[in-house]
Each structure stands twice: as structure tokens, then as C-alpha cells.
Amino acid sequence: xxxxxxxxxxxxxxxxxxxxxxxxxxxxxxxxxxxxxxxxxxxxxxxxxxxxxxxxxxxxxxxxxxxxxxxxxxxxxxxxxxxxxxxxxxxxxxxxxxxxxxxxxxxxxxxxxxxxxxxxxxxxxxxxxxxxxxxxxxxxxxxxxxxxxxxxxxxx
Numbered sequence: 360x361x362x363x364x365x366x367x368x369x370x371x372x373x374x375x376x377x378x379x380x381x382x383x384x385x386x387x388x389x390x391x392x393x394x395x396x397x398x399x400x401x402x403x404x405x406x407x408x409x410x411x412x413x414x415x416x417x418x419x420x421x422x423x424x425x426x427x428x429x430x431x432x433x434x435x436x437x438x439x440x441x442x443x444x445x446x447x448x449x450x451x452x453x454x455x456x457x458x459x460x461x462x463x464x465x466x467x468x469x470x471x472x473x474x475x476x477x478x479x480x481x482x483x484x485x486x487x488x489x490x491x492x493x494x495x496x497x498x499x500x501x502x503x504x505x506x507x508x509x510x511x512x513x514x515x
Contacts (some may be wrong), residue, residue, distance in 0.1 A: 365405025374445055378503040380404065384509040386473075387436070388491060390415060390427060395473075395491065397504060405504070407497050410476070412489040416515075419451065419489055420459065421460040422468025427489050427513065434473075434509045438503065444495040445502045449511060475500060 381399040388395050390411060397405040414425035428451040436448035452460070452467035460467035473491045473499035480486045493501065 362367065363434075374499055374502075375439060375445065376451070376503040378500075380504070383504050383506070384490070386505065386509060388427075388513040390513065390515055402414070406498070407493050407501070408484070410487060411418055411485045411499070412478075412487045412494040413485055415485050418515075419450075419468070419471070421463060421465035424468075425489055427491060428452070428471060430456075431515050432511050432513065434505055434507055434511060438472075439502075440446045441472070441474055442459070443472070443477060443490075443498075445489070446472040446474035446490075447488055447502060447505055448472050449491075449513075453477050473501060 360416040363410070367488060381404065383397045384400055385398040385403065386395065393408050393411070395407045395409055396403050413425050415427065417426055418430070419426040419428040430451070430453070432450040432453065434447050435450040438446045438448070449471045451471040452469060457467045471489055474494065475495040476492050480492070
């Protein structure tokens with residue numbers, strides 16, 4: 360796993376944890392149930408509840424709609440200095456997402472992440488702009504367990 364390299368990053372002391380367990384091969388997000396599962400093969404290693412965007416139903420269509428995308432993506436970047444504690448980027452938009460938004464004359468947006476929760480949003484339902492928000496402690500665990508390139512499937 361690439362986690363060892365993250366320990367040398369400035370300003371991250373205390374946020375970056377170490378993980379030495381089985382590789383996470385897939386993330387499953389069930390939007391309607393607000394359930395995230397980290398999978399190793401066919402085995403669930405961890406489950407988390409989360410908050411979504413302010414308009415949680417339906418597939419993300421364009422920038423600013425408050426929806427979280429649905430479909431197959433992958434983790435494509437990480438931010439140890441996120442405004443939202445730590446964050447893992449989701450590869451939205453894909454080609455179909457971009458074409459669908461442009462057909463409506465709009466930008467598909469981007470910057471969809473799994474991230475932590477700032478203090479002012481603790482306990483608030485569905486407050487993001489389309490991201491998946493967990494507690495900061497959960498985000499530290501998730502961040503350590505997930506490698507870039509991990510597949511993520513987001514279901515309605």
C-alpha cells in the first residue's frame with residue numbers, strides 16, 4: 360500500500376494513520392441507506408454511515424445540483440490538507456457524465472470527494488455539495504485503508 364509515503368507530509372501529524380490489513384479492493388456506496396462498505400474481495404471489512412449533498416436523490420447531472428454521482432468510478436487523488444479534514448477524490452465526471460451535462464449546456468462539475476466533517480456540520484443532515492461526508496475519525500481510518508485507483512461503486 361502507498362500509505363507509508365503519506366507520513367512524511369507536513370501538517371498532517373495526527374491525521375494520517377497506518378493500516379496493515381487486507382487490501383481494500385472496492386468501495387460500495389448505497390446512497391439510499393447512507394451506507395458505505397469497504398470490501399476486500401467479497402468480504403466487508405468496514406461499514407460507515409455518511410451524509411450526502413443537499414439534494415441526495417438521483418444521479419449528479421451538473422455542477423451545483425447538490426447530488427452525488429451514481430455509477431462506477433475510482434479513487435483518483437487524496438488531499439491530506441483538505442478543508443474537510445482529509446479527503447479522497449472520486450473520478451467524477453466520466454465521459455458519459457460530461458456529455459450529459461454539456462447536452463444541457465452546463466458544466467458537469469467535479470471535485471467530488473469522500474471527506475470528513477467540519478465542526479459546524481456535525482449532526483447536520485445532507486449538507487455537502489455532492490460529496491460523501493463521514494466523521495473525521497472515520498475519515499482518518501478510511502484514508503489509511505484506501506489506495507488511489509480503488510474502484511468505487513455508487514448505487515441509488
